[in-house]
Amino acid sequence: MSDQVVSGAPxxxxxxxMDPNIRELVAxxxxxxxxxxxxxxxxxxxxxxxxxxxxxxxxxDHLGVARSLYTHAGGLEGRGRTEDDFAMRRTERDFVxxxxxxxxxxxxxxxxxxxxxxxxxxxxxxxxxxxxEDETLAGIASRATRxxxxxLEFSSSWLTRLGDGTxxxxxxxxxxxxxxxxxxxxxxxxxxxRGIDVMLAxxxxxxxxxxxxxxxxxxxxHTEHLGHLLAEMQWxxxxxxxxxx
Amino acid sequence: xxxxLTDIRSAVASVVDxxxxxxxxxxxxxxxxVETGATGGTTVIITPTYSGCPAMRQIEDxxxxxxxxxxxxxxxxxxxxxxxWSTDWITEQGHRKLxxxxxxxxxxxxxxLCPRCQSGEPRMVSRFxxxxxxxxxxxxxxxxxxxxxxQF
Numbered sequence: 001m002s003d004q005v006v007s008g009a010p011x012x013x014x015x016x017x018m019d020p021n022i023r024e025l026v027a028x029x030x031x032x033x034x035x036x037x038x039x040x041x042x043x044x045x046x047x048x049x050x051x052x053x054x055x056x057x058x059x060x061d062h063l064g065v066a067r068s069l070y071t072h073a074g075g076l077e078g079r080g081r082t083e084d085d086f087a088m089r090r091t092e093r094d095f096v097x098x099x100x101x102x103x104x105x106x107x108x109x110x111x112x113x114x115x116x117x118x119x120x121x122x123x124x125x126x127x128x129x130x131x132x133e134d135e136t137l138a139g140i141a142s143r144a145t146r147x148x149x150x151x152l153e154f155s156s157s158w159l160t161r162l163g164d165g166t167x168x169x170x171x172x173x174x175x176x177x178x179x180x181x182x183x184x185x186x187x188x189x190x191x192x193x194r195g196i197d198v199m200l201a202x203x204x205x206x207x208x209x210x211x212x213x214x215x216x217x218x219x220x221x222h223t224e225h226l227g228h229l230l231a232e233m234q235w236x237x238x239x240x241x242x243x244x245x
Numbered sequence: 246x247x248x249x250l251t252d253i254r255s256a257v258a259s260v261v262d263x264x265x266x267x268x269x270x271x272x273x274x275x276x277x278x279v280e281t282g283a284t285g286g287t288t289v290i291i292t293p294t295y296s297g298c299p300a301m302r303q304i305e306d307x308x309x310x311x312x313x314x315x316x317x318x319x320x321x322x323x324x325x326x327x328x329x330w331s332t333d334w335i336t337e338q339g340h341r342k343l344x345x346x347x348x349x350x351x352x353x354x355x356x357x358l359c360p361r362c363q364s365g366e367p368r369m370v371s372r373f374x375x376x377x378x379x380x381x382x383x384x385x386x387x388x389x390x391x392x393x394x395x396q397f
Contacts, residue, residue: 050370050371050373053371053373053374053375054371054372054373056373057297057373057377058373059297060296060297060298060299060377061295061296061297061377062296062297063296063297064293064295064296064297064298065296065297068293068296068326072326135326135327136326136327138327139325139326139327139328139329140296140326140329142327142328142329143293143295143296143326143329143330144296146329146331146397147295147296147297147397150372150395153372154372154373
């Protein structure tokens with residue numbers, strides 16, 4: 001895509017001229033918002049009531065983090081953008097979330113594997129940001145650290161139960177690991193790999209061989225799924241601009 | 246109208262959590278400051294509990310209503326993220342009110358007591374309960390199902 005086309009996008013694109021600190025806030029906000037929307041799709045569809053509530057609660061945590069990050073980003077930017085401007089009034093190309101979080105829920109095993117991959121990533125992320133010089137970000141991160149511990153306990157214990165469960169649950173979970181592995185280059189680090197190795201082993205799952213890795217989410221290049229997700233999430237605000245209740 | 250700051254403060258402090266209405270925002274420890282500036286404007290600083298707590302917006306609105314009822318029209322409610330809230334900020338009185346209301350207050354998991362019979366052998370039914378801040382437990386001794394305010 002040429003720069004000319006990019007700069008014609010509504011609200012400006014994050015890839016052009018945005019302060020790197022603000023861009024990082026927006027990127028983290030996008031990860032949390034998109035995953036919250038995905039997890040919210042499980043509400044009333046989860047395997048049982050307890051999981052329905054758990055996934056809904058985790059979604060709420062991610063949504064809350066996204067709101068705080070967007071509000072803070074808008075304040076630093078000083079152009080009057082609100083959390084709703086970031087969430088509802090940007091196009092697919094403006095979102096800079098990781099490709100992993102926009103992947104469809106699939107079966108429960110896919111949702112759990114996606115969550116484990118992301119929870120371990122966020123564990124390392126928040127640990128670092130909790131000592132950020134940006135005090136507001138440090139506060140958001142230190143609160144998120146404690147929430148992340150609950151998320152990871154949920155997701156990793158389900159990974160073990162599914163992976164080391166029945167033949168069927170093992171097959172499906174291994175297949176989820178294999179399917180989603182190609183989106184992990186964007187979030188992996190030494191600590192991530194170490195954490196994931198332990199969890200996969202605990203769950204009797206195989207780590208996939210080196211596979212072709214898809215990247216580009218942080219630059220606004222997405223898989224086909226994000227556009228559909230945004231269409232559903234944003235339609236009300238776009239159909240009834242400025243609506244309140 | 247002349248209002249004494251302590252009255253405004255106690256009015257604001259009496260705002261309750263919409264999801265656990267026995268607790269005021271003072272009991273929860275989320276009310277950080279009520280200040281009146283040199284120009285007469287009132288500033289209320291609160292710290293959000295959990296990231297996903299949907300009650301926060303309601304609490305902001307309730308603070309605004311209380312201030313207007315007190316005749317304060319020039320005010321600002323500031324949400325401060327640092328330092329991050331923790332359940333350690335819930336006051337002694339807050340702990341007592343929770344237990345009386347049938348919710349086990351935030352303590353280390355091994356020390357959770359059944360709010361009905363005080364037995365110390367509760368079983369976790371669901372780590373994620375009726376709200377983001379609570380887990381669902383059942384007492385092994387008397388059979389009472391109850392909420393546990395997760396330590397955080």
